[in-house]
Amino acid sequence: MSLKTFFGGIHPKYAKELTAESPVEILSAPETVVVPMLQHIGAPAVPTVKKGDEVLAGQVIGEATQPVSAPVHSPVSGKVVAVTDRPHVNGRSVLSVVIENDGENKWVELEPHPDPVQLDRSVILDKIRAAGIVGMGGAGFPTAVKLRPPKDAAIDVLLINGSECEPYLTSDHRLMLESAADVILGAKLLAKACGAKKIVIGVEDNKRDAVAELKKHAGAIEIVLLDTKYPQGGEKQLIKAVTGREVPSNGLPFQAGVVVQNVATAAAVAQAVRDGKPLVERIVTVTGSVINEPRNFLVPIGTPLHNLIEAAGGFTEEPGKVLVGGPMMGMAQHSLDAPVVKTVNGILALSKGEAVVPEPLPCIKCARCVDVCPVYLLPLRLEAFGMHEMWDEAKEYGAMDCIECGCCTYICPSKRPLLHYIRVAKNQIVAMSRKQGN
Ligand code: SF4
């Protein structure tokens, strides 16, 4: 059977064997949780509680007051001890609600529904919005907003992303193996919410056991095997591989008639609409060469990163770098006090040797960066434009289409910091455009 794929991409060391066989373990909530009001793309939620308030698990503690935002719920019952800025995995300080866990796990009253697929589209959308669900594959776009593209967009395909192409991470893999029925139910609800008639789930062929599990529940849902290649899970790459459609330059998936949602988001939607449960926990892979016992955990949102690392046996030696996410697109962490948020799918700890950034050498014009770029850019030219502050030229050569996958930097034999300078150029183009009022 031929595997579907896209142009370009790379085959990095996957290292998924560290945790692929590790069943998801439930990690109980710590004594104190720190719940940021910003866990999504868009406007931060606005706190609805203050110091001294008693809260229940599942209670709204931050409300969405802007169209692109998402509410935030308490993962525990207990007492609010502070509403203050705290370290966030995005590297900044973010307004957070700090809650002392009373250990009683008292919940708000949930409203389950025995046959959620029968609900009206608008009711499903309302429940998804109220549950605070956002894209859990890492992007964090509020799901209810993504399910409502412009009126003239004809959505015919819902594409569920089960590719998990980032090396090391296995949280989605374990979710598909252990909660396949939830993924399938969530996919049906998402399809109803966005009006798609066809549902396809794309999974890389290094997870055939997950495909077998999904097929047991899938019914008419199509499951497509994809080549194991990074960045197979990029939205545009996935759409091209599965449907053959191209999303236009600077465009969004709805312009190709497709809505893409991650498998973890689908499972969260099932729990929200069927069980009435808001998004207050998620699966996180804790892995890397300097983690004692790499594992997968189901953890309450707001659990500090160091709690997960301790639960995985701690470090075998002082790490060179700790990332949230995978090695290709993950974010380096400066404080392990930062908590798990809705978009954290993994914690990766690398040794000092693995974390060394090599000295760049001159470009030898080998074009390997061009061959791997999945969006047909010329990374070597874009790097030069970024380095020499040639912002107009960077824009003309498509810098804004760069999906920041890092394939060019990875493959470059001269170890040039290509993505770094492309990011510099992108930031400047955005700043220029803001100045011009576009
Ligand atoms: S891969 Fe590196 S050395 Fe080769 S053309 Fe691109 S920037 Fe130059």
Ligand code: SF4
């Ligand atoms: S230019 Fe951007 S999209 Fe192309 S390979 Fe480099 S990081 Fe990826």
